[in-house]
Amino acid sequence: GAGVSQSPSNKVTEKGKDVELRCDPISGHTALYWYRQRLGQGLEFLIYFQGNSAPDKSGLPSDRFSAERTGESVSTLTIQRTQQEDSAVYLCASSLGQGTISYNEQFFGPGTRLTVL
Amino acid sequence: GQQVMQIPQYQHVQEGEDFTTYCNSSTTLSNIQWYKQRPGGHPVFLIQLVKSGEVKKQKRLTFQFGEAKKNSSLHITATQTTDVGTYFCAGRNAGRDDKIIFGKGTRLHILP
Numbered sequence: 001g002a003g004v005s006q007s008p009s010n011k012v013t014e015k016g017k018d019v020e021l022r023c024d025p026i027s028g029h030t031a032l033y034w035y036r037q038r039l040g041q042g043l044e045f046l047i048y049f050q051g052n053s054a055p056d057k058s059g060l061p062s063d064r065f066s067a068e069r070t071g072e073s074v075s076t077l078t079i080q081r082t083q084q085e086d087s088a089v090y091l092c093a094s095s096l097g098q099g100t101i102s103y104n105e106q107f108f109g110p111g112t113r114l115t116v117l
Numbered sequence: 118g119q120q121v122m123q124i125p126q127y128q129h130v131q132e133g134e135d136f137t138t139y140c141n142s143s144t145t146l147s148n149i150q151w152y153k154q155r156p157g158g159h160p161v162f163l164i165q166l167v168k169s170g171e172v173k174k175q176k177r178l179t180f181q182f183g184e185a186k187k188n189s190s191l192h193i194t195a196t197q198t199t200d201v202g203t204y205f206c207a208g209r210n211a212g213r214d215d216k217i218i219f220g221k222g223t224r225l226h227i228l229p
Contacts (some may be wrong), residue, residue, distance in 0.1 A: 033217070043205065054219035056136065056216055058165070091159060106207070106217065108159040 002026060004109035006092050012115045013082055021077040021112045025094030030072050033106065035091045036061075043091065049075065082116045091112050121208045123220030124132075133229050136193040136222035140206035147211040149182055149189045154222070155202045163191075186211065198227050 005024045013019050023031050034046040045059035049069045050059040060066070064082075069075040079086055120143040130136050140149065148167045152160040164173055166182035166189060173180045179192045189208075192198055203222040210216070 028142055035219070040224075042203075043219040045216075046216065048216050093160075104148075104209070104217075105162040105165065106152075106160075108161070 004092060004094050004107050006090075006109035006112050007079060008112055009110065010113045011117065012113075014117050015084060016081055018078065018080045019082055019114060021079075021090050021093075021114070023075045023092030025073070025075070025092070026107055028072075029094035029096055029107070031095045031104075032069060033093045033095075034067055034075070034077050036088045037091055037111070038088045044075070046090075047090065074095070079114075082114075085115045087114055087116045089103050121206060121218045121220040123206055123223055125223055125227070126221065127224050128196060129161055129226045129228055130184070133195050136196050136200070138191050138204050138206075138225075140189045140191075140208070140220050142187045142208045144219075145211045146167055146186050146208040148209055149186075150204040150207045150217065151189075151191055152182060152207060152219075153202050154205065158173075160203075160205060196225070196227055198229065200225060201227050 002115040004026055011019055030051045031099045032049045036046055047060055047067045048056040064080045067075060067077045089111040091111045092109045095104050095106045119208045122141045128136055133158055150165045151163040153163055154160045154163050164180050166180055167169055169186050171182040177194045183192045189206055203224045205222045206220045207217045
């Protein structure tokens with residue numbers, strides 16, 4: 001498929017465990033975003049990757065959260081020592097990114113629903 | 118830092134009534150995008166506005182970008198049950214990096 005994919009679709013973990021969430025952006029998209037969406041709430045920006053530039057980590061809620069991206073491809077979001085308040089849907093989005101014309105639609109993946117017991 | 122505020126947070130309307138959601142930025146935007154998220158789904162792009170004062174229409178949806186490029190609105194005429202969902206605006210700072218900031222969204226509920 002040509003869309004953004006995320007895995008796993010659902011993750012249930014115990015408090016204190018680490019989790020790793022994966023995002024496969026659309027091929028050729030240089031910009032990649034991670035968002036958190038709690039039930040019934042809006043999109044909370046977490047981190048933004050643009051090409052080879054240093055990522056914008058200003059939205060990460062604590063040092064338990066980190067993310068990496070390999071070049072302009074796969075990204076992983078890692079949450080260490082998970083807490084119950086981390087329970088949410090984690091959405092990834094990609095776009096053509098900087099240097100392109102102003103039309104810069106974000107394509108969202110289906111999300112990973114994380115439940116911390 | 119840049120903030121994008123959206124009002125109202127929730128809106129209940131009778132089917133057939135009109136609906137409007139407003140988006141305001143603390144800084145001048147280079148462009149603004151609107152997304153719709155159906156219940157249980159992920160956000161889907163609706164439109165992008167770039168020019169000052171721009172107005173675009175998609176069937177019953179009318180999108181406006183303010184003259185100062187700091188605010189925007191989405192108006193739905195004669196709502197239908199298929200319009201149910203949360204509408205998000207997302208703005209990009211003028212002259213800054215490519216980061217797009219989302220508003221909190223307006224959740225629209227249609228009463229039959």
